[in-house]
Amino acid sequence: MKPLILVTNDDGITSKGIRTLVEIMQTIGNVVVVAPNSPQSGMGHAITIGEPLRLYATHIFDGIDEYECSGTPADCVKLAKHYVLKDRKPDLVVSGINHGSNSSISVLYSGTMSAAIEAAIEGIPAIGFSLCDYTEDADFEHAVEPIAKITRAAIEHGIPKGIALNVNIPAKTTEPLKGILSCRQAKAKWLEKFDYRTDPNGRGYFWMAGDFINFDTEKEDTDVWALENNYISVVPCQYDLTEYEALDKLKTWNL
Amino acid sequence: MKPLILVTNDDGITSKGIRTLVEIMQTIGNVVVVAPNSPQSGMGHAITIGEPLRLYATHIFDGIDEYECSGTPADCVKLAKHYVLKDRKPDLVVSGINHGSNSSISVLYSGTMSAAIEAAIEGIPAIGFSLCDYTEDADFEHAVEPIAKITRAAIEHGIPKGIALNVNIPAKTTEPLKGILSCRQAKAKWLEKFDYRTDPNGRGYFWMAGDFINFDTEKEDTDVWALENNYISVVPCQYDLTEYEALDKLKTWNL
Numbered sequence: 216m217k218p219l220i221l222v223t224n225d226d227g228i229t230s231k232g233i234r235t236l237v238e239i240m241q242t243i244g245n246v247v248v249v250a251p252n253s254p255q256s257g258m259g260h261a262i263t264i265g266e267p268l269r270l271y272a273t274h275i276f277d278g279i280d281e282y283e284c285s286g287t288p289a290d291c292v293k294l295a296k297h298y299v300l301k302d303r304k305p306d307l308v309v310s311g312i313n314h315g316s317n318s319s320i321s322v323l324y325s326g327t328m329s330a331a332i333e334a335a336i337e338g339i340p341a342i343g344f345s346l347c348d349y350t351e352d353a354d355f356e357h358a359v360e361p362i363a364k365i366t367r368a369a370i371e372h373g374i375p376k377g378i379a380l381n382v383n384i385p386a387k388t389t390e391p392l393k394g395i396l397s398c399r400q401a402k403a404k405w406l407e408k409f410d411y412r413t414d415p416n417g418r419g420y421f422w423m424a425g426d427f428i429n430f431d432t433e434k435e436d437t438d439v440w441a442l443e444n445n446y447i448s449v450v451p452c453q454y455d456l457t458e459y460e461a462l463d464k465l466k467t468w469n470l
Numbered sequence: 471m472k473p474l475i476l477v478t479n480d481d482g483i484t485s486k487g488i489r490t491l492v493e494i495m496q497t498i499g500n501v502v503v504v505a506p507n508s509p510q511s512g513m514g515h516a517i518t519i520g521e522p523l524r525l526y527a528t529h530i531f532d533g534i535d536e537y538e539c540s541g542t543p544a545d546c547v548k549l550a551k552h553y554v555l556k557d558r559k560p561d562l563v564v565s566g567i568n569h570g571s572n573s574s575i576s577v578l579y580s581g582t583m584s585a586a587i588e589a590a591i592e593g594i595p596a597i598g599f600s601l602c603d604y605t606e607d608a609d610f611e612h613a614v615e616p617i618a619k620i621t622r623a624a625i626e627h628g629i630p631k632g633i634a635l636n637v638n639i640p641a642k643t644t645e646p647l648k649g650i651l652s653c654r655q656a657k658a659k660w661l662e663k664f665d666y667r668t669d670p671n672g673r674g675y676f677w678m679a680g681d682f683i684n685f686d687t688e689k690e691d692t693d694v695w696a697l698e699n700n701y702i703s704v705v706p707c708q709y710d711l712t713e714y715e716a717l718d719k720l721k722t723w724n725l
Binding site: 254256257258259260261262263264265267268269270289290293294296297298320322323324329332336337364365368372374375377378380381394395397398399400402404407408409411412418419420421422423449450451452453454455456457458459460461462464465466467468470 | 509511512513514515516517518519520522523524525544545548549551552553575577578579584587591592619620623627629630632633635636649650652653654655657659662663664666667673674675676677678704705706707708709710711712713714715716717719720721722723725
């Protein structure tokens with residue numbers, strides 16, 4: 216029997232990236248789509264509490280069950296599991312293909328990966344796919360075959376329980392991709408710059424922008440190194456934030 | 471010299487919890503407040519990209535620099551660091567006191583903790599405080615002394631680099647608190663229930679609600695156990711999501 220694959224994303228159901236992902240997944244399994252009705256980039260692991268959620272059937276793709284939701288990517292997975300799919304547990308949740316990198320520290324801000332991690336919390340194997348190209352009309356063609364390969368491998372080998380894979384794919388260049396590397400999350404941060412402007416009513420506002428700062432520049436085992444060297448990066452992500460060494464230190468505080 | 475303490479939260483600058491936290495921190499250091507201008511519960515590690523941010527000076531508290539921001543808790547920390555405080559690096563960032571628990575898996579959905587983790591990413595010691603009482607007029611009185619004690623201990627001993635403490639305090643009962651325990655994040659999830667209703671225009675919508683499911687019921691080293699037994703829980707949280715055991719397994723997939 217073909218696997219049941221739930222597809223979602225954070226760029227919204229009309230984006231080019233989710234269309235590509237749906238087409239890939241249709242070659243592998245039976246696809247159901249529940250995705251946001253508007254862009255949700257940078258939503259992290261936000262969920263909608265205190266406000267109602269809307270869910271409507273859509274007719275964008277060919278011959279599959281598909282729904283758009285007013286909520287966040289994590290909401291989409293929750294609504295899919297508990298309402299749309301009801302008693303059918305998906306064999307896999309895939310999220311993306313994101314228009315833009317979610318490597319390194321960006322995983323924390325990523326709606327794409329929060330959907331995958333939400334599935335992992337539910338005990339469902341999950342993969343988030345992101346292309347390091349932020350443009351709306353990004354070229355996903357070189358990503359198709361490796362995404363299918365990683366997905367088939369995940370189904371064959373099984374993703375360890377409670378883990379979501381964070382897959383990032385270099386933007387298309389004239390060079391072919393060198394391969395796929397399993398990596399750790401690079402130590403890095405964004406150095407924000409706030410651009411202050413004045414609106415037509417005379418009130419100030421800010422645009423947030425930033426530069427990516429990699430603290431792991433010498434290391435070859437990170438996702439950032441892989442991407443900079445034209446490899447696809449795969450990072451297994453978990454959701455236990457406990458830092459166990461610090462826990463031992465805390466116990467000496469005699470609180 | 472008194473430490474510079476940045477205070478933020480996710481319930482918004484007018485909430486009772488942040489007022490209590492500001493009053494506690496004024497006994498310890500010099501306080502600056504940058505907090506959301508509206509409730510941001512459940513925002514996880516969301517940041518505002520693609521929309522402008524507003525920041526206005528407010529006059530709610532006595533004699534301190536205070537600002538309300540249109541963004542998320544993580545935005546507040548970023549704007550505070552890069553704009554409000556400019557060259558002054560805070561010695562500590564505290565977030566809360568949240569109206570409601572952020573123990574166990576709720577840490578992922580928590581705006582309170584995302585602000586603390588954002589500070590940890592910036593290399594600033596950080597603590598998120600939450601009271602296990604969701605009401606707007608929650609009684610924070612029993613939390614005041616332990617919050618001061620934990621904060622002073624954190625300043626004295628130093629929080630390990632890249633770590634944010636997730637402190638949860640039981641709701642007030644007739645029994646006194648038993649003490650403070652360093653814990654790990656309990657394995658748990660929310661089992662969502664979606665309540666379907668119809669609006670006056672005949673269109674359907676959902677309210678998300680849920681029950682907390684603890685998979686660690688037999689274990690005494692978790693935050694949930696501590697809270698259920700009337701202890702304050704302290705969990706050291708980090709932001710490297712890499713699961714290193716799974717990484718070894720992935721390498722055998724021959725991708």
